[in-house]
Amino acid sequence: xxxxxxxxxxxxxxxxxxxxxxxxxxxxxxxxxxxxxxxxxxxxxxxxxxxxxxxxxxxxxxxxxxxxxxxxxxxxxxxxxxxxxxxxxxxxxxxxxxxxxxxxxxxxxxxxxxxxxxxxxxxxxxxxxxxxxxxxxxxxxxx
Numbered sequence: 100x101x102x103x104x105x106x107x108x109x110x111x112x113x114x115x116x117x118x119x120x121x122x123x124x125x126x127x128x129x130x131x132x133x134x135x136x137x138x139x140x141x142x143x144x145x146x147x148x149x150x151x152x153x154x155x156x157x158x159x160x161x162x163x164x165x166x167x168x169x170x171x172x173x174x175x176x177x178x179x180x181x182x183x184x185x186x187x188x189x190x191x192x193x194x195x196x197x198x199x200x201x202x203x204x205x206x207x208x209x210x211x212x213x214x215x216x217x218x219x220x221x222x223x224x225x226x227x228x229x230x231x232x233x234x235x236x237x238x239x240x241x242x
């Protein structure tokens with residue numbers, strides 16, 4: 100997967116912390132690939148993309164959760180519970196993803212979830228993280 104996806108996030112998904120915004124973009128790229136593979140009826144490709152999406156989602160959640168714990172974010176438990184709910188839903192749907200309609204629906208579901216999660220949960224920690232010294236621009240260097 101490319102280290103710097105070219106697809107921009109809509110302005111309302113930018114939270115202003117470069118590393119987390121980069122991860123959101125990477126998830127978005129995978130979702131677009133998943134939708135395209137479902138449109139083209141590439142079952143094996145959809146499964147491989149779902150596997151990569153599951154891995155990248157776990158990494159993203161681990162980063163957010165680690166920061167929340169390290170920075171004593173007061174609402175970490177609720178945020179982590181939301182991550183667990185999505186992870187469980189994603190796993191249930193992945194098992195049914197051989198069906199192209201499920202793969203297409205899964206892409207739409209996750210895109211909707213991503214927008215809602217960023218707006219309802221991620222924005223909540225930005226001020227706390229910045230107040231605790233997180234550098235807005237900190238992000239890995241491109242390969």
